[in-house]
Amino acid sequence: xxTATTDPEELVDFDDAVLVAPNWKLVxxxxxxxxxxxxxxxxxxxxxxxAAFPGFFxxxxxxxxxxxxxxxxxxxxxxxxxxxxxxxxxxxxxxxQTTLKMEWVVDEETxxxxxxxxxxxxxxxxxxxxxxxxxxxxxxxxxxxxxxxLGTDRLGRDQWSRVLYGTxxxxxxxxxxxxxxxxxxxxxxxxxxxxxxxxxxIIQRMIELLQSIPPIPIWLALSASLPRTWSVTQGYIAIxxxxxxxxxxxxxxxxxxRFLVLREEDFVxxxxxSGCSRMRIVFRHMVPTLSSHIIAAVTLAIPVMxxxxxxxxxxxxxxxxxxxxxxxxxQEAQNLQSVALAPWLMLPxxxxxxxxxxxxILGDGLRDAADPYH
Amino acid sequence: xxAFILKRLMTLPLLMFIFSVLAFILxxxxxxxxxxxxxxxxxxxxxxxxxxxxxxxxxxxxxDQPAYMQYFxxxxxxxxxxLGISLDFQKPISELIGQRLLLTVLLGVATxxxxxxxxxxxxxxxxTRQYSFLDYFFTVFNYVGVATxxxxxxLILMWLAFSQFGITITGLFxxxxxxxSWSWARVIDLSKHIWLPMVILGxxxxxxxxxxxxxxxLDELNKPYMEMARAKGMPEWRLVLKYPVRLxxxxxxxxxxxxxxxxxxxxxxxxxxxxxxxxxxxxxxxLISQDMFLAGTIVLTYFGLAVIGTLLSDILLAWLDPRIxxxxx
Numbered sequence: 001x002x003t004a005t006t007d008p009e010e011l012v013d014f015d016d017a018v019l020v021a022p023n024w025k026l027v028x029x030x031x032x033x034x035x036x037x038x039x040x041x042x043x044x045x046x047x048x049x050x051a052a053f054p055g056f057f058x059x060x061x062x063x064x065x066x067x068x069x070x071x072x073x074x075x076x077x078x079x080x081x082x083x084x085x086x087x088x089x090x091x092x093x094x095x096x097q098t099t100l101k102m103e104w105v106v107d108e109e110t111x112x113x114x115x116x117x118x119x120x121x122x123x124x125x126x127x128x129x130x131x132x133x134x135x136x137x138x139x140x141x142x143x144x145x146x147x148x149x150l151g152t153d154r155l156g157r158d159q160w161s162r163v164l165y166g167t168x169x170x171x172x173x174x175x176x177x178x179x180x181x182x183x184x185x186x187x188x189x190x191x192x193x194x195x196x197x198x199x200x201x202i203i204q205r206m207i208e209l210l211q212s213i214p215p216i217p218i219w220l221a222l223s224a225s226l227p228r229t230w231s232v233t234q235g236y237i238a239i240x241x242x243x244x245x246x247x248x249x250x251x252x253x254x255x256x257x258r259f260l261v262l263r264e265e266d267f268v269x270x271x272x273x274s275g276c277s278r279m280r281i282v283f284r285h286m287v288p289t290l291s292s293h294i295i296a297a298v299t300l301a302i303p304v305m306x307x308x309x310x311x312x313x314x315x316x317x318x319x320x321x322x323x324x325x326x327x328x329x330x331q332e333a334q335n336l337q338s339v340a341l342a343p344w345l346m347l348p349x350x351x352x353x354x355x356x357x358x359x360x361i362l363g364d365g366l367r368d369a370a371d372p373y374h
Numbered sequence: 375x376x377a378f379i380l381k382r383l384m385t386l387p388l389l390m391f392i393f394s395v396l397a398f399i400l401x402x403x404x405x406x407x408x409x410x411x412x413x414x415x416x417x418x419x420x421x422x423x424x425x426x427x428x429x430x431x432x433x434x435x436x437x438d439q440p441a442y443m444q445y446f447x448x449x450x451x452x453x454x455x456x457l458g459i460s461l462d463f464q465k466p467i468s469e470l471i472g473q474r475l476l477l478t479v480l481l482g483v484a485t486x487x488x489x490x491x492x493x494x495x496x497x498x499x500x501x502t503r504q505y506s507f508l509d510y511f512f513t514v515f516n517y518v519g520v521a522t523x524x525x526x527x528x529l530i531l532m533w534l535a536f537s538q539f540g541i542t543i544t545g546l547f548x549x550x551x552x553x554x555s556w557s558w559a560r561v562i563d564l565s566k567h568i569w570l571p572m573v574i575l576g577x578x579x580x581x582x583x584x585x586x587x588x589x590x591x592l593d594e595l596n597k598p599y600m601e602m603a604r605a606k607g608m609p610e611w612r613l614v615l616k617y618p619v620r621l622x623x624x625x626x627x628x629x630x631x632x633x634x635x636x637x638x639x640x641x642x643x644x645x646x647x648x649x650x651x652x653x654x655x656x657x658x659x660x661l662i663s664q665d666m667f668l669a670g671t672i673v674l675t676y677f678g679l680a681v682i683g684t685l686l687s688d689i690l691l692a693w694l695d696p697r698i699x700x701x702x703x
Contacts, residue, residue, distance in 0.1 A: 213396075
């Protein structure tokens, strides 16, 4: 993205500050100039907050099903009724006598009053203690039926709440898988770039081999061979490992390339001349310079992981219910019949798209900012 | 050039050997051997199996022998054109894969052509008219294109076509041509259906390639030789097409190496949603029913397609760029 390239002339105004500023400060200054990336950062923070406290934002227990409330369309919230108000309309289900299908109509007579920070079902705050306060709740929980902002699925479960809980799993699986592949990538890439020679050759050939394999069939085959009896947690760990297993190569290449360039830089030579030990050169001088690149590369790798997890779960070979992830939710919308009947089942896809776009723009901004001297 | 191609061809057997071992490991990965699960499945459905038949199967696949012997038996049969039978479908694997493979390759090549046909003009336009309205529009399009999983695009289009026009856009053939043998009418019918999966599959790649081309072109457009040519009075569009585009094309061609395999394996998901008769849905079904020899053969087919794709892009790149073929030959 060349929109964020900083003109050297622009920096002249505060060149004293630039000359003495540490690396991270330069990166931060440049990052702030990239408006779009800066705002995407806020969206990402919001998504992380949702992932940390999905219970607070949801309106209903994501596992609670209602046999008589399946395939309800999304209900809107209204904030004006001859003056400020906060309510939704109730929905009435009628069974179509010829097709025997439930059909939902909005009942404009009955209003369901809502409130902010109201009480609802109990949820666990970070697994530490319990709370029943929600951002959005019914004013009269004993009388009214729960509202469904994104409709309900086949079993009458609230999609809004499920998408929020899915955020937790999808985001954390992306983060964990990227963390794993970063560790492998930095380790092998660093070794490869620093030692060079035969080690470098072997690792590079291995990376080339892995990169020439189409990943999707491998992922499918590997996850299909996981025992069906595994628990949700075991499956979660296994899928994370499978995703990381193939994607570390890109990061390793990046790290190696950077190491090769850095090795020849003046400051590394200077450090060598002044008698720094090898470890000190690598960890005190080279890694900090590298860290902004790694952060950028990691940020760009997370959305790829999220999409891959969605693919796997969508095909029924990733996480399996009762786990909730965006891919698992989208599995409900796998064929034309269900999509035609309940198009809102595709809405978890919007969560995927928004998250991936925000992370990609943020990553692009970070990558541009990571080279403050250019 | 010939030396370069020969050198590349020589690495092929080694690659295929490594990949075949990998595919074999995948076949072996599920717990228990497949004859046992096959027998269990038959028993569950109520039919009994002759012990002689079980023994014959075990003998054929060498299940009583160590793993490496099983591998060699598998490869040996495969090299002799016998891919084995699918226990799930009760049909020879070669028969199952044959036509689906042709359609997979067709769809992949069509997608590739579509991607380049669309990405080239977009990339050139965005670079020469940087920061124009359309450039911003394409940038937004790129972000959305990269962020939307292909199956989402397929789902949305499928739903729109159904709810707005009442048509189902699944499959590659009209029902009357589905099981026909090849004829001119069937080819025409295929061309009426193939464009949609082609566009869906190509969107993501188009977005990426256009961005790569734009970045490369922007680097070239500021070089002194451009000023020089302009000063000499060369028409702008001819100048752009003749020098910078040619240079910026190289990284694009080398991206073919990873892009072509990606199309082939990426089509798997779209094919599942759109119910296309390619090898993707077959792999999915065989994995779910643990029909591991069929699955292994398809995985190996994907590897083979990837190797061929990389090879083609290497050759194309060497043909375009003399520096590469001089260096490597």
